[in-house]
Amino acid sequence: MTDDRPDRAEKTNSTHSDGESPLAVEDLRQEYGPITALDGVSMAVRPGKIHCLAGPNGSGKTTLFRTLLGLTTPTDGRVRRPETTVGVGFQRPVYYPDLTVEENLDVFGRLMDSPGGQWRDHVTSVFGLERVGHRRAGALSGGFRKKLDLALAVLKRPRFLLLDEPLSDLDDVTQERLLEFLSEYAKAGNAILVSSHRIEDFASVLDRLIVLEAGQVVLDRSREYLDEQDTSMTGIYADLVGSP
Amino acid sequence: MRIRPLLVKEFVWSKRNVLALLVLLVAIPAVFAGASVGFQTVIPTDMPVGVVGADAGVTDDDLTIVEGAVTFFSDPVRYGSKTAAMDALRREQVYAVLEVPPNVGTQSDGRLDFTLYVDGSLVPFRETSKVITTNVNSRLSSSLPMDVQVSRTVVEPTHSLPEYLIPLLLFGVVALFAFTFVPYNLASERTALDRIRTESSLEALVMAKLVFFTALMVVPLAIFRLATGHFGYDIAVLSPGAIAALLLSFLLMATVAMAIMFLTRFSTSGRFVNVILLFGLFAFGGLIYPVGFFSSIRRAIARLIPVHYGMIVARSAMLKDVPPGLFAEWLGGLAVLVALAGIGLELTIVVYRRRSA
Numbered sequence: 001m002t003d004d005r006p007d008r009a010e011k012t013n014s015t016h017s018d019g020e021s022p023l024a025v026e027d028l029r030q031e032y033g034p035i036t037a038l039d040g041v042s043m044a045v046r047p048g049k050i051h052c053l054a055g056p057n058g059s060g061k062t063t064l065f066r067t068l069l070g071l072t073t074p075t076d077g078r079v080r081r082p083e084t085t086v087g088v089g090f091q092r093p094v095y096y097p098d099l100t101v102e103e104n105l106d107v108f109g110r111l112m113d114s115p116g117g118q119w120r121d122h123v124t125s126v127f128g129l130e131r132v133g134h135r136r137a138g139a140l141s142g143g144f145r146k147k148l149d150l151a152l153a154v155l156k157r158p159r160f161l162l163l164d165e166p167l168s169d170l171d172d173v174t175q176e177r178l179l180e181f182l183s184e185y186a187k188a189g190n191a192i193l194v195s196s197h198r199i200e201d202f203a204s205v206l207d208r209l210i211v212l213e214a215g216q217v218v219l220d221r222s223r224e225y226l227d228e229q230d231t232s233m234t235g236i237y238a239d240l241v242g243s244p
Numbered sequence: 245m246r247i248r249p250l251l252v253k254e255f256v257w258s259k260r261n262v263l264a265l266l267v268l269l270v271a272i273p274a275v276f277a278g279a280s281v282g283f284q285t286v287i288p289t290d291m292p293v294g295v296v297g298a299d300a301g302v303t304d305d306d307l308t309i310v311e312g313a314v315t316f317f318s319d320p321v322r323y324g325s326k327t328a329a330m331d332a333l334r335r336e337q338v339y340a341v342l343e344v345p346p347n348v349g350t351q352s353d354g355r356l357d358f359t360l361y362v363d364g365s366l367v368p369f370r371e372t373s374k375v376i377t378t379n380v381n382s383r384l385s386s387s388l389p390m391d392v393q394v395s396r397t398v399v400e401p402t403h404s405l406p407e408y409l410i411p412l413l414l415f416g417v418v419a420l421f422a423f424t425f426v427p428y429n430l431a432s433e434r435t436a437l438d439r440i441r442t443e444s445s446l447e448a449l450v451m452a453k454l455v456f457f458t459a460l461m462v463v464p465l466a467i468f469r470l471a472t473g474h475f476g477y478d479i480a481v482l483s484p485g486a487i488a489a490l491l492l493s494f495l496l497m498a499t500v501a502m503a504i505m506f507l508t509r510f511s512t513s514g515r516f517v518n519v520i521l522l523f524g525l526f527a528f529g530g531l532i533y534p535v536g537f538f539s540s541i542r543r544a545i546a547r548l549i550p551v552h553y554g555m556i557v558a559r560s561a562m563l564k565d566v567p568p569g570l571f572a573e574w575l576g577g578l579a580v581l582v583a584l585a586g587i588g589l590e591l592t593i594v595v596y597r598r599r600s601a
Contacts, residue, residue, distance in 0.1 A: 070442070071601070073601055088442050097432065
């Protein structure tokens, strides 16, 4: 299995066909003492596509996310961030717990110069936040906290949207609604990177699958390539990481 | 009710947090008990007293003779002019100024009139200063061949004890806010910090907090102004010097408190350290009583604490008619320290970012 890995990654171009630079990392290495969280990771997130970053727990997905966001300085390697807006949804929801949902949207909306108006109404509706708008965020259930975090991620209508484990804690209806939203958002020309340890969650919408295991990219292929394989996407993933 | 398993849990928890409990139950009580020693000297024996000639005819020999006589119960500090000596009195660098007449060393009979100036706004020193006057009279009479008369002159407005306590209480509110609410507020928002970092910066966050909370300090100032007006106190709560001293002191304390929180990654121990600092400030900062009342070690400690000077400026500006430039040096020093604390805060933010990477 290990011998197959180099063949499973395509060479990535640094510029999208429409000229917009991707969000990319090259030969990224992240060490925490004796632990190597990322080991020579190269990948790119391009406009108009949904990229699914899959990998088992502890494979380095969150570390890669934080590095892409500049929250972690890599030990070695290069991060290229395009001069455009980047929105982020965190694995553990990030918001002001003492403010209400609406106040969080107001504060962060102003901070990010979000378009507001209809877009904000749309976002609030997609994530079903209307009925909890006046509730203190810290008192919300886990699911609503996640919804608030996702709403904050897309509030400024970013060109690049990075969502770390976005489906965790969400009910089935909201999961479906989020997947629809992501599809439309990518079709509008925006770049999306979602991480998940359950590949089947995004199998229906992803345009590119990147599999991370033990800090290394073991697969980076387009949907077309994956569809041509005899094995299903879940099967390929299980083959790479040992178990789904 | 099954209490025993919960008692066991408390024991296990205590073992895991033994350091905090040792500090809380052993170190702090020991320090506080030790600090009480500093209050044993009710009438100070080495209190700073300014010595200055009444006119140009007073020689160095005259001043040296007087200094020798008063050394028994004070630590004399010689000044070249009465203006400098009185400024030192207003700044609580000395607690009395002894004005020396000419011919102390040459006159052998007749009478010499000394004047001991004391600050009427230093209420806790009022009674003590009478004893000091008697002591000065007694020591000079026994040291000099002529008749000696020491008169006590109170300068600056005389205030009541409640009036004297107002600056202290206001300073206490400001310090309490800086060392308890500010750290609590910052820690309560730690769950939002990653988004702040991606959309703005931690520097912008702390700057906004410092600006906002400093502006909020206007509220207790206004409350104290209303209260003192209601009670008819003769005290200038909103004097520019007092406002500047309180706000600069608040900025300094809040910046230090935030730096501690970043350094401890918003943990409970960070809040704990801030509370200890608050208690330490009141125990050793010489805020309540004039620092001359205490032992030389405690006096030295108090004078190493920057907000000690902020307290003196606030107290002086509220209780006395001080010239605007009298405390410019100290206020400038506080401003410089605020800037240095800001640099320190930035360093702790850098460390926080690295550790949370």
